[in-house]
Amino acid sequence: MVFEYAPAPESTKIVNxxxxxxxxxxxxxxxxxxxxxxxxxxxxxxxxLSEIVEASEKDVDEAVKAARKAFKSWSKLTGSxxxxxxxxxxxxxxxxxxxxxxxxxxxxxxxxxxxRDIDIPLVAAHFFHYAxxxxxLDYAGLGKNPQPLGVAGQIIPxxxxxxxxxxxxxxxIAAGNTVVLKPAxxxxxxxxxxxxxxxxxxxxxxxxxxxxxAGATGKFLVEHPDINKVAFTGSTEVGRLIAQTVAGTNKKVxxxxxxxxxxxxxxxAAMDQAVEGVINGIFFNQGHVCCAGSRLLLQESIxxxxxxxxxxxxxxxxxxxxxxxxxxxxxxxxxxxxxxxxELTNAGKSEGAEMWSAxxxxxxxxxxxxxxxxxxxxxxxRIAREEIFGPVLSVLTFRTPDEAxxxxxxxxxxxxxxxxxxxxxxxxxxxxxxRAGVVWANTFNKFDPTSPFxxxxxxxxxxxxxxxxxEPYLKAGK
Amino acid sequence: MSNIDVKRxxxxxxxxxxxxxxxxxxxxxxxxxxxxxxxxxxxxxxDGRDAVVAARAAFAKWSEATAYNRAQVLxxxxxxxxGRREQFVEELSLWSKTKKQAETEVDEAINRMVWFAxxxxxIAMVTGxxxxxxxxxxxxxxxxxxxxxxxxxxxNSALLGLVETIASIVVSGNxxxxxxxxxxxxxxxxxxxxxATSDVPGGVINILTGSYKEIAPWxxxxxxxxxxxxxxxxxxxxxxxxxxxxxTNLKRVLRPNTKLDGLARIKVFLETKTVWHPRGF
Numbered sequence: 001m002v003f004e005y006a007p008a009p010e011s012t013k014i015v016n017x018x019x020x021x022x023x024x025x026x027x028x029x030x031x032x033x034x035x036x037x038x039x040x041x042x043x044x045x046x047x048x049l050s051e052i053v054e055a056s057e058k059d060v061d062e063a064v065k066a067a068r069k070a071f072k073s074w075s076k077l078t079g080s081x082x083x084x085x086x087x088x089x090x091x092x093x094x095x096x097x098x099x100x101x102x103x104x105x106x107x108x109x110x111x112x113x114x115x116r117d118i119d120i121p122l123v124a125a126h127f128f129h130y131a132x133x134x135x136x137l138d139y140a141g142l143g144k145n146p147q148p149l150g151v152a153g154q155i156i157p158x159x160x161x162x163x164x165x166x167x168x169x170x171x172x173i174a175a176g177n178t179v180v181l182k183p184a185x186x187x188x189x190x191x192x193x194x195x196x197x198x199x200x201x202x203x204x205x206x207x208x209x210x211x212x213x214a215g216a217t218g219k220f221l222v223e224h225p226d227i228n229k230v231a232f233t234g235s236t237e238v239g240r241l242i243a244q245t246v247a248g249t250n251k252k253v254x255x256x257x258x259x260x261x262x263x264x265x266x267x268x269a270a271m272d273q274a275v276e277g278v279i280n281g282i283f284f285n286q287g288h289v290c291c292a293g294s295r296l297l298l299q300e301s302i303x304x305x306x307x308x309x310x311x312x313x314x315x316x317x318x319x320x321x322x323x324x325x326x327x328x329x330x331x332x333x334x335x336x337x338x339x340x341x342x343e344l345t346n347a348g349k350s351e352g353a354e355m356w357s358a359x360x361x362x363x364x365x366x367x368x369x370x371x372x373x374x375x376x377x378x379x380x381x382r383i384a385r386e387e388i389f390g391p392v393l394s395v396l397t398f399r400t401p402d403e404a405x406x407x408x409x410x411x412x413x414x415x416x417x418x419x420x421x422x423x424x425x426x427x428x429x430x431x432x433x434x435r436a437g438v439v440w441a442n443t444f445n446k447f448d449p450t451s452p453f454x455x456x457x458x459x460x461x462x463x464x465x466x467x468x469x470x471e472p473y474l475k476a477g478k
Numbered sequence: 479m480s481n482i483d484v485k486r487x488x489x490x491x492x493x494x495x496x497x498x499x500x501x502x503x504x505x506x507x508x509x510x511x512x513x514x515x516x517x518x519x520x521x522x523x524x525d526g527r528d529a530v531v532a533a534r535a536a537f538a539k540w541s542e543a544t545a546y547n548r549a550q551v552l553x554x555x556x557x558x559x560x561g562r563r564e565q566f567v568e569e570l571s572l573w574s575k576t577k578k579q580a581e582t583e584v585d586e587a588i589n590r591m592v593w594f595a596x597x598x599x600x601i602a603m604v605t606g607x608x609x610x611x612x613x614x615x616x617x618x619x620x621x622x623x624x625x626x627x628x629x630x631x632x633x634n635s636a637l638l639g640l641v642e643t644i645a646s647i648v649v650s651g652n653x654x655x656x657x658x659x660x661x662x663x664x665x666x667x668x669x670x671x672x673x674a675t676s677d678v679p680g681g682v683i684n685i686l687t688g689s690y691k692e693i694a695p696w697x698x699x700x701x702x703x704x705x706x707x708x709x710x711x712x713x714x715x716x717x718x719x720x721x722x723x724x725x726t727n728l729k730r731v732l733r734p735n736t737k738l739d740g741l742a743r744i745k746v747f748l749e750t751k752t753v754w755h756p757r758g759f
Binding site: 125141142236239240243244247248250255257412427431436437438439440441442443446448450451452453454456457458460461463466467468476 | 604605607609610611612613615617619624625704714715717718719721722724725726727728730733742749750751752753754755756
């Protein structure tokens, strides 16, 4: 049974958008030296939200200079004083959380239920967690008196814009580094609002610098000779380029890249919970999740029953206005991403897999893709190997736990995995043998600032979150 | 009556066996006075690839061995090294300034092996964590070996540097292909013989003699290697090129001159795995 819901859109009045934004360098919004402008849109409506600078090489240089200048005093500040600034940021984020959530959904297309209940609360929690680390760095695992690296160049993706900003900035500045951060081309707005929050918190000028732009701007940042650290979250393809660019330098690098997670359901799993977990695993944030459970591995004996339950549940998913509180599936973030999803789903069909999409009305404007399942998938299919980064699930089957593990590990990626079974020893054995950085057992897509996150193999290196997340921003003291 | 010495053939160590280079090549090792010491196997690209196959095959079992077992196996290596102390001293003396220097290095190398052996069952305690997440979940992070590691051992620390390289990599469950000091290869050849008689499963430690300049590029671009230790690379340009090759499958890279030792070195070749499970009745 599907209930009819009246529309319940969140008001956008809480957000005061400017018609254009400048770069945030040295604590002030400044005009670009040579960059051009581009428009950032709402992917659910295609309406223009604001005009943004595409920062030039000169702008990047100005930002790095500002960060270098700020590093001198910021790194000398006592940890407890630095920590108080981070606590301020955490508190202001909490105070302005509704505004941030609405803006995040407007610029990204994700359901307000997610930006309001997951993204923004985690952003505040992340700053709060690392605030407390700032004066406890002796316990970070690098011995007494560890030292910050200097200026960090940070590049983040569009799928969790403000959350990825928090994952990058909080540990970096807690450890005494200063940062130049580039938000994703399509989702710069909450980062720019965060710049205003830095001003409200009276964060010293230049500790956080935000430069907007696309790949070229990011490249200038990575190549800049005066940064000491590169932190990147995004595609494996770009991650490789970054690793090549920094080769032979002293720049430290952490990379959080793509994934193709297996979500393994055993025959003794609690079926209804597993169905919810699989739904959450792949349709959370429209599948724009590097750790999405995009390969469903079903034990053969339950595969038909499970798929029937899954299809029934998928028919109740509500796709539409991201700002509506009842929406489950929001907009695809960009036309380019939609094209990529379509390319891969077409490849799935032409390679012989069977496609089923949940019946739902697709709005006339904006970018949308209905929740989709592929069956008859073989391990060699592109939809089983490549990251789709959309609401598309590829289903494979297995007979024995060994076969499940073999198939789960048969990928160049190694970011995450899921296990559904009621048997404790099986959970621990399978978790142990999966080559993935995060394993969710009888749950999926859970995140916490105290919980280290990051990949094996071609999903990148380094961890974010918790004590482990501090290490990439510190070096051993003398 | 005089007795003629039986001289040893200096071979490679791959998969627990002692093959010659498949290329049939050797090179002349010379001592500090430029006198001929031995013909040493000159490893080729194919030897490197064979070693990767052996290291990959050995990984599943070695990484699954209990930490207590790995600790005992590495400790056993130090025991056999001790028994061969005089041989190591003699070999190192071919290149060291004084015999005293050679003795110090051998003793330190044995001690270092003992020290690393003891880490096996402590790494998880020191680097793992239980994570107090804000919700009804049990959540913990544990270290795991990254996989197959290729290493260039230091050129001028032919035994101690080699022991440090090997022990820091395999103690956590990784397997290794190590390129030994090119100019001072004999301690590596002897260490291979020690390892072969020390309960180290075949393929866990593979030792190649020859030129890293020739072999390392093939290993850096090999898609079944997970990490690259460039400690012994003494040419900046080569280190840069190797790191670039390593990026093709995002190998973890330990750059030259990072001067990491001890636990920090072990940590380079670890992954962190975080596991979540809900709490509830």
